[in-house]
Amino acid sequence: MDLVILAQFLLAGLSSGAIYALIALGFGVVHNATGIVNFAQGDFVVLGAFVAYSILVSWGLPYWLAFLGAVSLAALAGVLLERLALAPARSREILILVFITVGASIFLRGLIKEIWGKRPFSLPPISTQDLALGSFVFDPQYGWILGVTLSAFFLLHLFFRYTLWGKAMRAVALDAQTAALMGIPVPWVVAASFALAGALGGLAGVLVAPVWPLGFESGVLIGLKGFTAAILGGYGSFPGALLGGLLLGLLEGGAAYFASAYKNILAYVILLVVLLIRPEGLLPLARGQRL
């Protein structure tokens, strides 16, 4: 066994895991505000990546503008989904709302194909200098992915803990009716949750696109991975999203090293076993403990 190569696989797994964690948190934020699974979450990732591609490659603008553009446009897409498709829905039944997002996902994929075409894109790397720890040399993009993801989680932790908006979102997650009675504008909080979910997806898109080329249909697969991570950690839980994402990434990295053909199957078999032993994920929500 070659330890350096194993470490490479694990590091690659860990950084994909960070991407899954961002997407998982997007699923969780929407779940806490509305109780639904948003099937368009993966398409926000692709949207973010493609917006960044236009800004960086087509217009030749700097990277920080690509981040800004991708995150804000994906956030806008989230708000539009909530305002135009979910808020006017005549049924509050979860299953109906979930499948409205399925329709939205098909629509978004069509829109992305219309604007950017069918060809997969990848973004240029943020920095090209390889990083080295002794004899262990690694792609700097992994460093960027892990660094930005951990900072985003830290900032969001502060946001949910200490800002009025963050507290309002936690209150709505706990009990929307009581929150409304306390004067919290629930529709605004729900819209803000979708904006945050979109933004997290867009951020994941910019980060992942230099490592994985994304096509207009990639959203389904990457969204599924994020959903899996969210379930693994405990759906709607903030630390659960991070733990579930990183764990799923590590599992895939390890499986890729030991049995590459069956790495996809292994991840889902482990997930099923986890669900049977712990039906609520690894870090289930205690009442009043969401986010």
Add this chain to the structure above:
Amino acid sequence: MKKVAILAAIIFSLPLLVSNPYYLNVLAFVGLYFLVTLGLTIFIGYAGQISLGHGAFYALGAYGSALLGFYAGLDPWGATLVTLLFTAFGAGVLGFFILRLQGHYLVMATLALNLIVYFLLIEAEEITGGVSGLPGIPPFCAGSFCFQSDLSNFYLIWGIALVIFVGVLKALGGRLGRELKAIKASEDAARALGLPVLRYKVGTFVFSAVLTALAGALYAHYLTFISPKTFDVFYSIEVVTMVLVGGMGNPWGAFWGALFLTPLPQILSSFDEYKDLIYGLILMSILIFYPQGITSWWEKTLKKTPSFSLFSR
């Protein structure tokens, strides 16, 4: 029952009007989807559960009956029967474990099942043929007649589907239907009245799994070629979408949902690039404005139209 008789008459006389094999093929596929949505609408609408894993049972039916033919030498009927028995047993054991999961966790478990089966079909190349698929599956035969043409398969599929449809309508109209309704209304109340809720849930799961596997077997022996792409997660999402668009918990909704959504991508293909955009918009609009499905809209419109009430008098 009168409505079913009219429906059967219309369907069985359709080939007199439609001779183009392409249209017959699409109509046969409506029948295959109808078999699946019929079982699924009871699981979703009555037992109140969600499965995004029925593509796995569709694959089990198709690959199961094809491989039993290749490796155990069974004829298509025997292979299908053994596959259905195995599906019933497998879905029963599986359902007993995973139907204890709630909400999104059940969605994930069924999704995972579909993904595992899908990747297995691709990876177990020596047995399943992998990505390139499994050709040369024999058709169903009765005596010297074999169901090879689109026309004969159309009659085979719809014959089976309509018989099962009548059975389902009868069963739901009786005691079983009332008990399932009670579970849907309140699980706790149903349990308090002594209904074995988990057993009923597993029962509807097994029923829908067997119907889906049956559709898979009919599909395999009709097309004589299968490949993993047909059985991916998109299939599972598609059939649940049909159930919702038709109106969940309503066997007629299963019919209308399948009839409306099966040919829609082909109809929209004339819009070329805007196909997906329009498909997504139609789907969203129906679910936003008619959450009870197109069947409810259509029944309401009929009731509102005065000329119709004159007719029915």
